[in-house]
Amino acid sequence: MKKAQATGELVLWIYRFLLISAISFALVIIIGNKYAEKFDIRQTESIILSEKIIDCIKDSGKLVSESSIEECVGFNKFNYYIVINLTSFDSNFSKNIKIGNSDLKIQCDLLEKGTKFAKAPSCSSFNYLTLIDGEKAKAELEIDIGKHDKNLQ
Numbered sequence: 089m090k091k092a093q094a095t096g097e098l099v100l101w102i103y104r105f106l107l108i109s110a111i112s113f114a115l116v117i118i119i120g121n122k123y124a125e126k127f128d129i130r131q132t133e134s135i136i137l138s139e140k141i142i143d144c145i146k147d148s149g150k151l152v153s154e155s156s157i158e159e160c161v162g163f164n165k166f167n168y169y170i171v172i173n174l175t176s177f178d179s180n181f182s183k184n185i186k187i188g189n190s191d192l193k194i195q196c197d198l199l200e201k202g203t204k205f206a207k208a209p210s211c212s213s214f215n216y217l218t219l220i221d222g223e224k225a226k227a228e229l230e231i232d233i234g235k236h237d238k239n240l241q
Contacts, residue, residue, distance in 0.1 A: 134231040135212070135214075137161065137233075138214040141172065145218055157170075158187060169231075170229065170230070170232075171230040172184070172228075173228040174220060175226045176223050177224045178223045192233070192234050193230075193232055196232045211232050
């Protein structure tokens with residue numbers, strides 16, 4: 089009788105072990121799939137980059153150049169294309185600065201026309217009001233970010 093009871097108890101322990109193992113394995117698979125997803129953070133990156141550029145313009149307080157923006161922000165030109173259009177409200181000054189990989193601009197223009205890409209850039213536009221040389225000015229930023237391989241795999 090004790091031998092039969094011990095055998096039955098052993099079978100129950102094996103069954104419990106297999107059940108706990110299956111549940112644990114399922115949890116690992118579900119949680120692993122959730123956290124293995126790739127997130128596209130390029131929109132957030134473009135917001136942060138636009139704020140950095142505006143801070144550079146505000147800190148200088150005068151018309152900026154392509155090299156001063158590159159130095160202030162510090163980014164890889166290959167992954168970005170940035171257009172900065174500064175226009176004064178009071179006087180008639182206007183300045184247009186273009187930095188980076190112009191191929192991204194072409195891809196963004198094609199996206200606006202409805203062309204589909206497997207690895208499309210992130211295209212964003214921002215408008216800010218700022219002071220340049222003591223005058224009110226409008227800063228229009230267009231930021232196109234590539235980084236396909238780092239964000240979308």
